[in-house]
Amino acid sequence: MESIAIIGMSGRFPGAGDVSAFWENLKNGVESITRFTDAELELHAPAADGQREVRARGVLDGSDGFDTAFFNVHARDAEQMDPQQRVFLECAWEALEHAGYDPGKYPGLIGVWAGASLNSYLLYNLCADRDFIARLVGDYQQSGPADFLGNEKDFLATRVSYKLNLRGPSMTVQTACSTSLVAVAQACNALLGYQADMALAGGVSISFPQRRAYAYQEGGMASADGHTRTFDASAAGTVFSSGAGVVVLKRLSDAQADGDHVIAVIKGAAVNNDGAGKVSYTAPSVGGQAEVIQMAQALADVPPETISYVEAHGTATPLGDPIELAGLTRAFRAGGATGNQFCALGSLKTNVGHLETASGVAALIKTALALEHAVIPPSLHFSAPNPKLDLAKSPFYVNTRLLPWPAGDTPRRAGVSNFGVGGTNAHAVLEEPPAAAPSAPSAREPKLFVLSAKTDTALDAATDNLVRRFRAKPILDAADAAWTLQVGRRAWPHRRIVVARDLEDAAAALAGRNARRVFTRHEAREAAPVAFLFPGQGSQAVNMGVELYRGEPVFRAEIDHCAAILRPWFDLREVVYPTQGHEARLDQTEFTQPALFAFGYALARLWMSWGVLPAAMLGHSVGEYIAACLAGVFTLEDALRLVAERARLVQAQPTGAMLAVRLPETELLPLLADAGLEIAAVNSPNLCVVSGPDAAISAFEKQLDARRVAARRLKTSHAFHSAMVAPVVEPFASLVRGAPLHAPTIPFVSNVTGHWITDAEATDPLYWARHLREPVRFADGIGELLRDETNYLLLEVGPGQMLAPLARQHPAASGKTILSSLQENHDSVETTLTTLGRLWSEGVAADWNALHTGETRRRVALPTYPFERKRYWIEAPSNQGPDGSPSRSVNSLDSNFPSPNQSEKSGN
Numbered sequence: 010m011e012s013i014a015i016i017g018m019s020g021r022f023p024g025a026g027d028v029s030a031f032w033e034n035l036k037n038g039v040e041s042i043t044r045f046t047d048a049e050l051e052l053h054a055p056a057a058d059g060q061r062e063v064r065a066r067g068v069l070d071g072s073d074g075f076d077t078a079f080f081n082v083h084a085r086d087a088e089q090m091d092p093q094q095r096v097f098l099e100c101a102w103e104a105l106e107h108a109g110y111d112p113g114k115y116p117g118l119i120g121v122w123a124g125a126s127l128n129s130y131l132l133y134n135l136c137a138d139r140d141f142i143a144r145l146v147g148d149y150q151q152s153g154p155a156d157f158l159g160n161e162k163d164f165l166a167t168r169v170s171y172k173l174n175l176r177g178p179s180m181t182v183q184t185a186c187s188t189s190l191v192a193v194a195q196a197c198n199a200l201l202g203y204q205a206d207m208a209l210a211g212g213v214s215i216s217f218p219q220r221r222a223y224a225y226q227e228g229g230m231a232s233a234d235g236h237t238r239t240f241d242a243s244a245a246g247t248v249f250s251s252g253a254g255v256v257v258l259k260r261l262s263d264a265q266a267d268g269d270h271v272i273a274v275i276k277g278a279a280v281n282n283d284g285a286g287k288v289s290y291t292a293p294s295v296g297g298q299a300e301v302i303q304m305a306q307a308l309a310d311v312p313p314e315t316i317s318y319v320e321a322h323g324t325a326t327p328l329g330d331p332i333e334l335a336g337l338t339r340a341f342r343a344g345g346a347t348g349n350q351f352c353a354l355g356s357l358k359t360n361v362g363h364l365e366t367a368s369g370v371a372a373l374i375k376t377a378l379a380l381e382h383a384v385i386p387p388s389l390h391f392s393a394p395n396p397k398l399d400l401a402k403s404p405f406y407v408n409t410r411l412l413p414w415p416a417g418d419t420p421r422r423a424g425v426s427n428f429g430v431g432g433t434n435a436h437a438v439l440e441e442p443p444a445a446a447p448s449a450p451s452a453r454e455p456k457l458f459v460l461s462a463k464t465d466t467a468l469d470a471a472t473d474n475l476v477r478r479f480r481a482k483p484i485l486d487a488a489d490a491a492w493t494l495q496v497g498r499r500a501w502p503h504r505r506i507v508v509a510r511d512l513e514d515a516a517a518a519l520a521g522r523n524a525r526r527v528f529t530r531h532e533a534r535e536a537a538p539v540a541f542l543f544p545g546q547g548s549q550a551v552n553m554g555v556e557l558y559r560g561e562p563v564f565r566a567e568i569d570h571c572a573a574i575l576r577p578w579f580d581l582r583e584v585v586y587p588t589q590g591h592e593a594r595l596d597q598t599e600f601t602q603p604a605l606f607a608f609g610y611a612l613a614r615l616w617m618s619w620g621v622l623p624a625a626m627l628g629h630s631v632g633e634y635i636a637a638c639l640a641g642v643f644t645l646e647d648a649l650r651l652v653a654e655r656a657r658l659v660q661a662q663p664t665g666a667m668l669a670v671r672l673p674e675t676e677l678l679p680l681l682a683d684a685g686l687e688i689a690a691v692n693s694p695n696l697c698v699v700s701g702p703d704a705a706i707s708a709f710e711k712q713l714d715a716r717r718v719a720a721r722r723l724k725t726s727h728a729f730h731s732a733m734v735a736p737v738v739e740p741f742a743s744l745v746r747g748a749p750l751h752a753p754t755i756p757f758v759s760n761v762t763g764h765w766i767t768d769a770e771a772t773d774p775l776y777w778a779r780h781l782r783e784p785v786r787f788a789d790g791i792g793e794l795l796r797d798e799t800n801y802l803l804l805e806v807g808p809g810q811m812l813a814p815l816a817r818q819h820p821a822a823s824g825k826t827i828l829s830s831l832q833e834n835h836d837s838v839e840t841t842l843t844t845l846g847r848l849w850s851e852g853v854a855a856d857w858n859a860l861h862t863g864e865t866r867r868r869v870a871l872p873t874y875p876f877e878r879k880r881y882w883i884e885a886p887s888n889q890g891p892d893g894s895p896s897r898s899v900n901s902l903d904s905n906f907p908s909p910n911q912s913e914k915s916g917n
Contacts (some may be wrong), residue, residue, distance in 0.1 A: 010308065013275040014264035014442070015195045015377050017108025017257030019100045019873070021210075022371065023067030023250050023361045026360035027873075028107075032378045034360065035386040042235055042248055045067045051865055052221035061226040065235025067250020067362040068219045072096055074878030078781050080172050086432055087881035089135065090159030093125045094168060096253045099214040101169045104255040104686050108269065109497030109868030112173045117206030119176030120265050121166040122196040123255075124188035126366045128571050129159045134885045169209065177205035183366075185683075186322075187429030189210050189254065192370025194435055196258050205368060206263065210253035210868065213366040218250055218885065230326055237325035237363070238390040239356040240330050240398060240407050247324045250362030254370035256377075261443075268867040271442035276422070277308030283432030291430050293329055298336030299343070301434040302424065306344055310440035311422055313344035314354055316438065317414070318385050318423040319405065320376045320543065323356025324363060325518045331397040333426065338403045346404050353408035355388035355753055363834035369435060370426030376423045383421065385412040412619040449865040450562050451488035455508050455839040455845050457860075458515050461501040465531060467875050468503045473518050474872035479516040485869050487511050492866040495857035505529045506846030508839055528843075530850035537802050537852035538624035540794050541616075541639075543632030544807035545785075546601050547667075547723045551806035552586055552620035553608060554837040561838065562863060563618045567611035574646055575603055577654045599660035600728050602631045603653045609635040610645070612830055613806050615841075620856030621848060625801055626757035627790045629812055630690070630729065631655075633760050640753035642771045644878070647748040654744050655781065658737035665728025666706040668699045671719035684709050689730035692787035693818035698723065698785075700731035730784050742778035750774070763789025787812075787820060794819035802851055804844070805829040826851050 018028050024041030025031035034041060045064040054062045075095040077087045087095065101121070105112055112119055136142050148157055158164055162181050170179040178199055182192040189212030197377050225246075232238075232246040256687055264271050281304065283297035307315055322333055341352070357372050358363075364371050386839050390405045396398045402409070414421055422443040428434045460475060463469035477496075479485070490512065507527045509515035518526045557564045572581035584600045585608065594600050609632060613623070626636035631652060638648040667689060670677055674691050681687065681699065689700035698711065706722075713720045714792035717795075729735065752768040759766040761779055763786035770776045794801055803825065805813040810829040817827050828847055832840045849855050 010310065011201055012440070013200055014259050014261040014269065014271045015197035015256050015273045015275065016259050016264050016269040016271055017104045017110070017163055018255065018272065018374050018377070019103035019107055020252065020254035020371065021069055021100065022252040022254075022364075022373055023069060027068070028374060028378070030840040031374070035375055035378075036384065038387045038389055038411070040236070040358065040389055041067055042250070042587055043220070044235060045222070050222060051218035054222040054224040060226050063225050063232065063235050064222045065157045065248055066219065066221065066223075066231070067248065067252065067364070069215055069251035069253070070371060071098070071217050071878060072219070072251065073880050073882045075881050076876040076878050077098075077881065079874070079876060084881060086159060088883050091130050093128065093130075093213045093215050094159060094165055095255075096121060096215060096368045097165060097211070097255070098169055098172060100211065100213070100253050100255045101173060101209050104257045104875040105173070105868055106498065108257040109493045110207070111497060111499045112256070112446045113499060114206065114496065118177035118204070119164040119175040119207045119209065119758055120196065120199055120205035121179045122176060122182055122192035122199075122208065122210045123166045123169070124184070124192055124212045124366045125162050125165050126216060128160050128162070130217040135160070136628040136884050137886045150719065162302045175209075177208070178315045184433035185362070185429035185431055186365055187369055187427040187433050187435045188366040189371075190373060190425065190427035190435035190437060191254065191280050191433060193258070193275070193370060193373060194280045195280045197275055200258060200260050206259070208258040209255055211253070211370040212256060212366040213253035214367045215251040215253070216249070218635045222577055222898045223249070228327070230324070232325065236390050237356075237358045239321065239325045239359050239388060240334070240354065240395055241325070242393040242395050244325040244327060244330060244395055246326055247493055248362035250364055252364040252367045252371055254367050254374050254596050256370060257374060265443070266846060268865070270868050270870060273380045273442055273443065274440045276311060276438045276440050277305045277306035277310055278435070278437040280433065280435045283434065287432070290432075293428060294432065295332050295335045295339065297432060297434050298333060298426070298428060299339035302337060302340035302426065302436045303343055305436040305438050306340065311438060311440075312346070313341040313350060313404070314351065315419040316418070316422045316424055318355070318376070318379065319358045320372045320423065320425045320428045321354055322428045323358050325358065325394070330395055333428075334398045334400070334403060334405065337405065337426070341404045344911075348403060349404060350400065350406040352404045352406075353385050353412065354405045355385065355408050359389035359391075369425070372425050372427060376439055378424050379414065380421055380423060380439060383414045385414050385417075387411055406784040418520055422857045427473045445596065445867065448489050448867050451864055453838055455842050456487050456491040456506050456510070456515070456837065457495070457842045457845060459494050459505065459506050459849060461498065461504040461505065462874070463501045463503065463762065464877065465503055467877050468505055468529070470875035471872065472505060474875060475518045476520045478872050479512040485512060486867070487515070488864070489867045489869045490856065490871060491519060492861055493871055494906070495855075495860070497868055500743060500849070502532045504532070504533050505852035506843070506850050508843045508846060527852060528847050533850055533852040535852055536854070537849065538799050539629065539853060540625040540801035540803050541613060541623040541636070542803055542805045542812040543613075543626065543628035543635040544805065544809070545628070545630030545632045546598070546604070546605060546725055546729065547599050547902045548594055548807050548809050548811040549605055550808055550833060554612070554831060555586055556837045557612070557841065558586065559613070561615055562875050564611050564615045567614045568607060571610065571645070571649060575607070575653060578603065578657070581607055596726065597726060599656045601655035603649060605631060606634055606649065607654045609807050610638060613639055616804070616806065616830070618856070618859050619845060620859060621804070621845070622757055624777045624799065625794060625797070626755060627787075627794060628757070628760065629786050629787050629864065630760065632807070633757070636757040637771065638755065639915050640755040640757055641751050642753050643748060643750070651744060651777075655737075655741055657735055658741055659727050659729070662727060662733060662736065663705065665701060665731065665733045666703045667723040667725045667728060668710060668721055669721045670697050670713060671695060672697060680712070684712075687731045688784050689728070691788045692815045692821065693788050694762055695819065696815065698727040701733065702728065731781065735782060738778045740784050741781055742774050743776045745747070745774035758790040758793050759791065760785045760787065762786065763794055777822065785817065789817045791819045792821055795825060801825040802848065802853065804848065807831070809833045868901070
């Protein structure tokens with residue numbers, strides 16, 4: 010039978026705000042029971058008939074707080090909502106993040122099975138008078154006011170499904186103390202029946218006021234001294250506490266296939282009821298408990314002698330402990346176990362008390378962590394066994410120290426028991442996780458780490474938490490950590506990114522908020538459209554993007570494809586990534602233009618494979634051919650052939666020169682009247698390019714120098730977009746006529762007009778001939794892009810930073826995001842990943858799985874969202890009578906348990 014994997018967990022327990030702190034307390038044998046002073050006590054338990062007041066209870070700190078903004082809950086509704094529902098909602102989100110999943114991205118069905126305790130907040134805090142009670146009762150079954158929807162148990166699970174947009178089964182489970190383990194069992198059944206693909210299961214129990222005393226009665230269920238001494242000779246009852254826990258479950262085969270971190274495996278889980286075969290309704294039953302344990306072991310298909318630890322229900326009542334041990338012994342013996350004292354016993358209640366509806370999931374979490382870490386935590390307060398147990402002749406012994414859990418002939422296995430008043434029993438058989446396939450080493454040394462939050466303060470908290478985790482042990486795989494952050498976290502508006510070589514490097518950069526490497530964006534917009542900018546001649550460099558070619562399979566495959574097409578003209582790879590002595594060829598036009606096309610095309614395809622798709626495009630000179638090819642005007646083969654022939658035709662013309670001049674077009678034109686030169690490009694409102702014969706360019710340089718006008722020679726061999734290329738216009742037009750042209754499927758801006766290209770222009774061979782001869786209206790094209798109400802992000806897709814600086818000079822560029830893919834003299838993989846991160850921080854939805862194509866990545870446990878809780882609380886009415894004496898007692902507020910005169914018969 011398919012097993013169920015526990016892949017995530019969260020919880021809040023007495024003395025522990027999360028699962029990590031919980032585990033540290035368990036390992037170290039910490040008892041997390043609070044003892045109250047007079048000043049701390051909120052509610053007395055009046056002593057009567059020889060009863061004494063015991064001021065001890067496990068307290069859940071911060072249960073009055075809630076992050077309303079995160080869950081989009083109105084403050085008034087939060088105040089009236091049962092804190093159990095608020096805490097459970099937060100735990101559900103944390104558990105999914107701990108598992109490495111954003112429910113909004115998960116394609117399968119996620120279900121919720123959960124239960125809560127009696128809503129004492131409603132009774133003690135909200136029911137202030139008869140008017141409130143009358144209104145609550147009067148509104149029942151009607152439209153569902155907040156004080157009803159927020160307090161009725163029925164809505165515990167479905168509220169989680171609604172707030173987290175989970176579409177699997179969602180149901181509240183209520184079986185008293187066994188609630189949360191029953192919820193786990195029900196979730197396992199739903200997963201095995203394919204009603205869900207992932208499940209949240211657990212429970213919560215918080216009763217108010219938390220800092221209250223209870224009255225001890227000899228023979229009752231409550232502890233005499235505030236300690237829970239499970240299985241001990243002096244055991245005299247349990248201490249009640251508050252807590253919450255959630256586990257994330259998945260079919261084991263799916264978890265392994267999806268690279269999940271498997272904490273432990275549930276081999277079998279069973280539920281039954283005692284029926285009437287016991288002395289009273291509230292009493293436990295040896296037969297019922299034995300049968301549910303046998304059923305779970307049969308479902309797990311494991312011999313009981315291979316189980317080396319049992320997490321007992323362990324209420325420490327004089328009757329309950331012997332019945333539990335008798336049931337365990339009967340089940341193990343029936344399964345064929347003959348040995349004595351080979352299986353350790355423990356109980357979480359000795360550490361944190363009885364968490365009631367949350368006790369089962371807390372016990373499951375403890376046991377799963379013990380299996381994962383291969384140690385058994387000590388059970389506390391045990392010195393001599395209850396003489397009714399007969400431990401020596403049973404398969405069990407009580408473990409009282411942190412015990413190494415050595416590997417054996419079979420996997421480490423454990424049982425977890427949880428029994429409820431009323432007779433619903435649950436038992437689960439757990440096994441250590443199977444050995445995980447190791448993560449494959451990433452071919453990409455730089456790693457992109459992304460974080461986000463709903464506020465700046467939460468983002469800073471998340472950053473600091475991540476820094477601490479990266480510096481802690483055990484050490485994570487850096488690529489796995491980066492992938493988990495990318496795929497396993499919701500992208501909130503406030504975002505931060507860093508590219509680093511390893512975890513230590515990332516932690517150092519993030520801790521210092523290194524402004525050169527750590528980029529933060531506040532309030533990223535949703536679905537930000539990207540416009541690709543493709544540079545032309547002059548942007549080339551030998552070995553441009555060599556790290557991309559070596560390390561990025563998509564980029565390398567596209568370059569190799571282009572190289573195969575260009576084989577009749579030259580060897581592309583030998584030109585771009587030359588051997589020694591051949592570096593100079595890249596600056597010759599017949600090689601430069603096809604090489605730039607191939608590079609820009611391959612880089613665009615890389616971006617598109619990562620989910621960064623162009624909503625619009627603008628190319629500079631030959632760069633427009635890349636835009637046209639991506640838009641479907643040309644096929645790749647035709648585009649490369651035309652660019653190669655265009656370059657060959659130009660290469661055959663007399664050499665010329667080009668000069669960038671820091672003047673507006675209107676001021677430059679009069680200076681060219683007698684210079685024999687032409688404007689080849691208008692790159693920005695104050696920067697143009699002049700083109701013509703080399704001698705004329707040299708003379709014009711001197712003229713500009715005399716006028717103190719800045720000018721710079723460009724790295725070109727010919728005078729493009731001038732009369733010097735006029736002889737090739739008609740021959741090139743003939744070549745274009747031989748290629749089928751199609752209307753563009755992605756809009757792009759024309760160099761010739763500076764406006765959006767029309768279908769008629771794109772499919773007209775004469776347009777592409779004019780494109781060769783007429784000036785490049787790049788500044789007008791940028792203006793057209795920035796004028797569009799779509800509000801594009803501009804991304805230069807080329808080997809350097811040529812177009813991005815020009816675009817930033819446009820008056821309409823103020824406040825716009827304009828980025829370059831690469832930087833000269835920088836690792837091209839690192840700079841491209843940084844740009845990807847910055848695009849994501851601006852609101853672009855990256856395809857993170859595609860970024861790791863070909864790699865075996867695994868989810869790892871990382872810090873979860875740092876909720877920014879505020880206090881939402883309605884104070885209880887005064888608990889003092891006119892004479893100052895308590896007007897309320899807790900005799901009837903101790904959850905769903907039997908009254909003291911019945912508790913000896915219950916033992917649960």
